[in-house]
Amino acid sequence: MNDALIFESLFLIFLFANIALGFYLYLREAKSIREHRNKVPHVFSGLVSLDAHKAASDARLYADKVNEIRHLSNLVLVLLLTFGGGVTWFSTLLTNQLGSGLFTQILFALVVALAFLVINALFLAIAKNPEKNSSYLILRNFGSxxxxxxxxxxxxxxxxxxxxxxxxxxxxxxxxxxxxxxxxxxxxxxxxxxxAYPVHPLADGELKSRLDKFLEKIGFESQGVFAADSDRLGSGSGVFISGFGTNKKVIVTESLIERLNPSEIEAMIANEIGQYKFQTGFKAYLPYLILSFIFFGLLAYFSTKPWFFQGLGISSGFDVNHGVVLVLFSLAAYVFLFPLIPLRNALLWKAEENAERSSVKLVDWNAMISGTAKFASDKAGSVTLDPLYLVFNSTRTDSMHRIMDIQHLAPRHTRQRDSWLPNA
Structure with missing residues (x-):
């Protein structure tokens, strides 16, 4: 068996294993949601009605189904581009029209990326809940x-x-x-x-004065607290830290201000400040720097191996340019690295836990839990998700896991049975 055939076999095995794994994870997710559909979780009692919980569960099931079809569509596109001859056909078309220069190579890579972007954007739009104009498919905000x-x-x-x-x-x-x-x-x-977001200063008053004093108390240098339209700011916590250095702005949504009391708002701000500290700086970027270094090293290695191209359905007589190599290697990485997504997400979850560990010392942890529950109550937060599905599909834990983490991180002497239940 030659090297090209070995690589082709491995590629196809991983690709179809991705399909099987995605379907298995979806079945686990659907089972978990259906099993808990008819009972509101204890932490959301008094915040979410049973009918609202059922509606959120049904919307989540629909979105997860769309997400699975999206994943399958991406893998089908990978097959069409490789063994379906899409890369060869499109590269030849552009070369015949524009030549084989650098501009053609860049255009080729960008158009292929655009195809995946269009597919994902289409399914994201399909997965939206029209009643609330929000998507249960995405657990972490993609940004403004x-x-x-x-x-x-x-x-x-x-x-x-x-x-x-x-x-x-x-x-x-x-x-x-x-x-x-x-x-x-x-x-x-x-x-x-x-x-990220268009903001306006928080109106002068008791809340602004209290939040400014809170930021000063915990030593967080910034330009102060600002407000944003809750429809535009989709942060999972309703708080976002914009900017760097002394130009930082603490942004809170109008929805969060309306739904939470001052102590809960402080707790949510403290948690987001903790997230900010662990999401910026050299340590936050170090994993990316290491992984991207490996990516480019492997790209340079495989770009010199004829069996790599032949194993992806490219004929030996085809003139492969740098743009084609970059696309082919990216497609291969997408297929082979899918099983390693939980490792990446686990690192992000650990950073989130570290942020919660630091922020829970700054505020009343009961307020942090009740604030998390209140803000998530109208965002399908009461839906019970499957942990394995979540670790493959989200860079951030859901509200139920965050609440349990905060309770676990709270000082032991302050814990009381059911003391973590939010006040409606």
Whole structure:
């Protein structure tokens, strides 16, 4: 058996295993939701009616079904691009029309990425709950329109920069590409966080005065607390830290202000500040820097192996350019790395737990739990999700897990039976 056939077999095994694993996870998720559909979880009693809980469970089931179809559609597109001849056909079409230069290679890579983006955006729209104009498919906010636009712009810059570095022709091109792309990714994160949401100053009054004193008390330097339209700010906690250094802004949604009491708002702000500290800085970016370094190293290695292309359905006589190699390697990484997603999410969950561990010392942890429950009560927070499904599909734990984590992290002498139940 030659190397090309071995790689082809492994690729197809992993691809169809992805399909099987995705279907298995969906069945687990559907079972968990159905089993808990007819009873409101204890922590949400008094906040969510049984009818509302059933409606949220049904909406979540529908969204998860759409999510599974989306996952299947992505894998079908991978097959069409590789063994279906899509990469060969489209690359030949662009080359015949525009030549084989750098611009053509960049355009090829961006159009393929656009195809996946359109598929995911379409299914995200389908999964939305029209009654609340919110999606139960996504557990963590993707960001505002501003941040999405900035992320798209930076993605174009990253692809262009990588292929430009590659075209230089030096043996260490991949190290240069890694360094440039890492700088752009970090820059994109900073810009996205800075321009994320349109805000307005919080109205002067007792709440503003109390929150300003709270920020001063815990030593968080910022420009103060600002408010945002709750329809535009989709943060899972209703709080978002925008900017860096002394230009930071603490943004809270109008919905959070209306639903929570001052102690609960302070608790939610404290938790988000903890998240901010663990999501920014060198330690936060270190895992990405390591993984991206490995990615580019492997890209440089596989780009020189004919069996890699043949194993992905590319004929030996096809003239492969850098744009094609980047796309093929990205498709292969998407297929082979799917089983490792829980490891990435586990690291993010651990960072979230560390943030909760630091923030629970700053405020009344009962207020943090009741605030989490209240804010999540109208966002399908009462739905009981399957833990294994969640670790494959979310970079953040759901509200039920966060509440249990906070209770576990609270000082032992303050714990009382059922003391964590929120006040309606």
């Amino acid at each position: 329109t501003r941040s999405k636009v900035s992320n798209v712009v930076f993605f174009v810059l990253i692809v262009s920069a990588v292929l430009t570095c590659w075209s230089i022709g030096v043996s260490s091109w991949w190290i240069l590409a890694w360094a440039v792309s890492a700088a752009l990714v970090i820059g994109a994160s900073m810009v996205s966080r800075t321009v």
